């Protein structure tokens with residue numbers, strides 16, 4: 126008999142004559158203490174949580190964000206930026222870049238990682254990705270990587286910018302799962318990102334930039 | 350490490366038969382005790398601060414317990430469902446009854462891919478397998494990428510805590526270690542040390558052929574592997590190399606995606622006092638044809654290694670509720686004083702004392718169930734309400750059960766059984782249940798109190814326990830007589 130059969134048989138015989146426990150999941154418990162009154166309330170909570178772990182947050186609008194973004198890039202002396210030209214934000218970036226010089230060089234993730242792994246790992250300064258929304262309770266971004274914005278885009282570059290539409294902030298993780306109909310739409314990879322990479326492994330001293338981005342910058346768009 | 354540093358506890362060959370010696374050695378190590386004490390105090394505070402509302406905390410623990418218990422009550426069915434859903438998504442599922450089988454499965458994948466370098470996210474199950482050691486013998490390097498794990502791997506040690514493997518070291522010790530092993534200038538600045546680690550490991554992520562990870566929860570409903578971490582090494586290990594192998598115990602499955610909501614909240618708050626970790630990573634398949642990154646192959650190895658044995662008994666089954674938060678360690682007065690390495694087992698502290706006997710057998714862990722004050726702190730903080738003290742008492746019973754008695758649930762049962770001790774207790778029992786005998790004995794004991802022998806273990810640190818001059822019965826009689 127295979128290991129699989131042995132294991133399953135042992136488990137089954139231990140459960141003989143027992144009934145499965147009822148499902149008494151209590152939705153209130155995981156939602157009520159984690160609900161905020163309005164979009165503003167959610168933004169406030171999300172910001173507080175994110176900023177407490179050293180995330181930079183900018184609140185702005187669809188019309189204005191690119192110029193703010195460009196300023197931050199300059200301030201941080203970013204030389205090049207990884208972006209997705211085919212998403213809505215990418216088009217806005219391209220239009221702005223076309224009219225302004227002295228902005229960081231734009232790079233795209235348009236081929237399998239193997240073809241440019243070295244460049245991605247050692248030469249890209251910053252990236253910008255969209256999000257599917259956020260979670261106010263814990264200060265998290267919901268990111269489901271796609272062909273346009275692959276998984277490593279939010280992980281490898283030292284600075285990660287993320288666009289978050291205020292209307293897509295859920296109160297809590299449970300609500301986010303419902304809104305996205307997550308259980309039926311499971312992607313190959315889904316992420317919650319709640320700050321820049323960090324560790325407290327040495328003497329419990331918090332240090333940022335362990336393996337992932339050293340900086341996370343969230344741009345909240347309010348009229349989206 | 351410089352000569353002035355305290356010697357570390359040699360753990361590589363330390364089995365728990367040496368628990369007592371290890372504990373003595375650890376107690377003499379002032380630096381270790383200082384490091385542990387400070388760290389645990391701070392973790393205790395952080396947990397409380399993150400769960401200020403007692404009602405919320407207690408109801409959530411109750412829910413956490415129910416979610417885990419429900420999953421275990423249909424474990425075989427959920428495992429099959431998990432397997433079916435993962436397989437549908439292109440993840441290859443393997444089953445292993447023993448650590449040897451698991452290692453072999455992993456090695457076979459490595460051989461097929463001609464892999465030379467593994468990069469590992471944090472995984473306690475891989476410690477159970479002693480996987481690094483196994484792979485090394487096959488000429489494959491397995492490098493830890495969690496900063497804490499990396500540090501102790503450099504120093505040939507084993508994790509001393511399931512969440513913070515290098516918690517027993519301070520920054521100075523790490524500074525010296527890096528200076529010696531990585532030839533970097535000495536510093537005890539934590540930021541600089543972490544950046545050094547980042548640089549070394551980034552190259553390794555880049556080169557690695559296979560990434561290894563553990564699993565926090567395996568979601569049967571969606572076929573997802575749910576992983577939490579702060580550093581990003583977990584994401585790197587599971588995303589950059591062309592092959593990702595996840596290893597987990599068979600008990601880690603939960604029924605629905607929504608079940609992860611209370612569990613992740615309990616886990617991160619109990620462990621480090623965080624509302625959530627920086628990254629929550631749900632993996633439900635390898636790279637699809639149109640995707641540009643992610644592993645080409647994803648494997649899940651489901652390991653038994655003693656778990657079906659714990660599962661066989663309804664009381665002991667509760668051990669498998671554990672979500673590996675480490676809170677029981679942080680609150681344990683024994684663990685805090687001796688550190689994790691003294692246990693000589695993969696899982697230290699209270700959870701180790703109840704799970705290691707199942708993984709290794711009581712004969713190899715006979716001292717663990719008694720290495721507890723039964724103060725109850727572990728049971729009080731456990732986010733999924735495992736009654737650890739109750740289970741310890743149960744294991745103590747199994748430890749001294751006569752070997753000829755049937756109904757053995759734990760392998761190596763009766764390890765501490767001693768016929769002499771049993772006889773002594775039987776004599777004691779009859780003395781205390783037969784009034785005539787009892788009266789005679791207590792009369793003699795009080796009158797011959799000057800002959801009380803030294804009971805070594807006790808009188809080393811306490812004054813001799815002498816019987817009183819008169820028995821309680823005599824005193825009571827006298828007292829009541831006087832009153833009349």
Ligand code: SF4
Pocket residue numbers: 619670671672673674675676677678699700727730731732733734735
């Ligand atoms: S036994 Fe409870 S407290 Fe200890 S690690 Fe497991 S879940 Fe956490």
